[in-house]
Amino acid sequence: MNSNSGNDKAFLNRLTSIVEANLGDENFGVSELAQEIGMSRSQLFFRVKSETGKSVSQFIREIRLSKALELLKQSKLTVSEVSYRVGFGSPAYFNKCFHDRFGFPPGEAKNQSDSESDSVQHLEKSNRTKVTIRQPSILIVVSVAIIVVIGSYLGYQTFSKNKSQNELSFAPKSIVVLPLKNLSNNPEIQYLAGGIMEDILTRLSYIDGLIVKSRISSEKIGSENLTAREVAKEMDVEYLLEGSIIPEGEKIRINVQLISAKEDKHVWANHYDKDLNEILPFITEVSSQITNQLKIILSSEEKEQIQKVYTENMEAYRLYLEGRFYYQLRTKKNFKKSIDLYNQALALDSNYCLAYAGLADSYITSTWYGYLPVKTGLPLSKTFALKALKIDRNLAEAHATLGAIATYFEFDWDTAEKELKMALKINPSYARAYKLYSEYMDVIGNKEMARQYIDKAKLLNPSYTNLYSMSFHSYMWNGELDKALEESEKIFDLQKKETNFLLRNFRIRLLQDSIPQAVDLFIKWWSAYNPDEDPAFIEEIYRENGKEGFLRFVAEDYKKEKGIRVELAEFYALIGETDSAIIILKDLASEKGKCASIKYDPFLQDLKKDPRFLALLRNMNMADD
Structure with missing residues (x-):
């Protein structure tokens, strides 16, 4: 040793x-x-x-x-x-x-x-002692041989008889749940159309061995009028669940159908005329029907998750669905509206754990986007996540939120790992938890695991641009710059935002020290924000002052356009202006969540010997000594 x-x-x-x-x-x-x-x-x-x-x-x-x-x-x-x-x-x-x-x-x-x-x-004892074994008698050998032959024959017969059934039961299966099509002119029905199918999707995602593709991807594809076979190819799934919703007097009519995507044929279909008060039983019924049709063998825990009723108050449930709808729109106004709707739901049912989890999500995401100060949003988010788990400790959403808080705001790496692992254990198809766990792995420097988990998230949600952005940064942080450029192209194909594309590739060219190409990309980015101005002076700055003068201009212009961000510190670090970089990082560190990944940031490696940078790492519980 x-x-x-x-x-x-x-x-x-x-x-x-x-x-x-x-x-x-x-x-x-x-x-x-x-x-x-x-x-x-x-x-x-x-x-x-x-x-x-x-x-x-x-x-x-x-x-x-x-x-x-x-x-x-x-x-x-x-x-x-x-x-x-x-x-x-x-x-x-x-x-x-x-x-x-x-x-x-x-x-x-x-x-x-x-x-x-x-x-x-x-x-x-066998390993330590040499054992002498007597030769078995001929009778024993023959008897054993007969037993083996009979056992093998019976086993083969049983296997042949049940092979088809077992293959159906245990073969990996995948499904995408598309939002219900709103066949009415009433926009108020839209939150139900999305919320009902999201609830079904969430219930199915708790099943181990069933790959359930996420709602963000399905909404994008659902709006493109593709055939079932085309959706199957795009999403890489075997089955689709789709349907429609339309009000009829005091009731709503819901049509649902399960389609075998590869064969482009219906496996199961039904329609329901329901009062709003009957929506929850409908959701648990459809979820159970799908598992029956796919011949999935459920554990007792999985059955419980599919049939779980989080509230008996249908109005509270409706308000929760509406809150989720506005949360997904990701604007300051809509975050505020989602919070109001969740609070209304809780006024009707104070033990509604999903509404508490919704509040936790809305507060932490509002804080991340800068709509709320950390000192306001963070404690509220954590309080509501813990309230949700006090009611139901098997709520993956709340565990994932606590994991995100521990990673980006508290720098509590042990808690972050525990909470994110718990979220994935509870819900093995939870794309958000895979993304957050990948981010956590990137922050602590485990690049191999970060790649595994972001790839899993992309598998579950193949059209969600945020996952590809995370994948891009993971490649860049790991020095795989050609792969980062490929990922940047994919993001552009999904997002069609040229300014973001130019800025991503600009940073890669800086890491490659391909300064002429970086200058060209920056000029295109700058021109998009200043269409009426001639960018020729930027080239002149580069010619006369070189890389250092160019990046100094970039830093000042970026600060004016984007404000104080980690990228600004990166630009200063590249030209050796350590004091400016450290001041920016200290400023960001005071608003926790903005600089969690600085330890392994490739742009900041020259700062690693600076005592002030090491002090920042110590404050983040990331110092090596």
């Missing part, structure tokens, strides 16, 4: 001893362990992550669970007594964690562990 391996083992052994010494203290966590070991939380996080692949909280939890298994095997303590002995404040949560870790409930630990211990001891 080399010295590094020995040091690593000694370090982990010391951590384990500290945790075991505080085993009964349920409040002993990451902060307490960091203090005991004499490290910052960030130092401890990165050290444990690099040596075990686990977060610190997971490392602590697994020590608690291993001790629990030992106690259950060797003592007469009850499960509840053991859970408290190893620092779990809730026996129910202990049962869940124990089962997740070992694959069986704690009540069966004694039997399970006895058999496992015998097996392990036998294997270890």
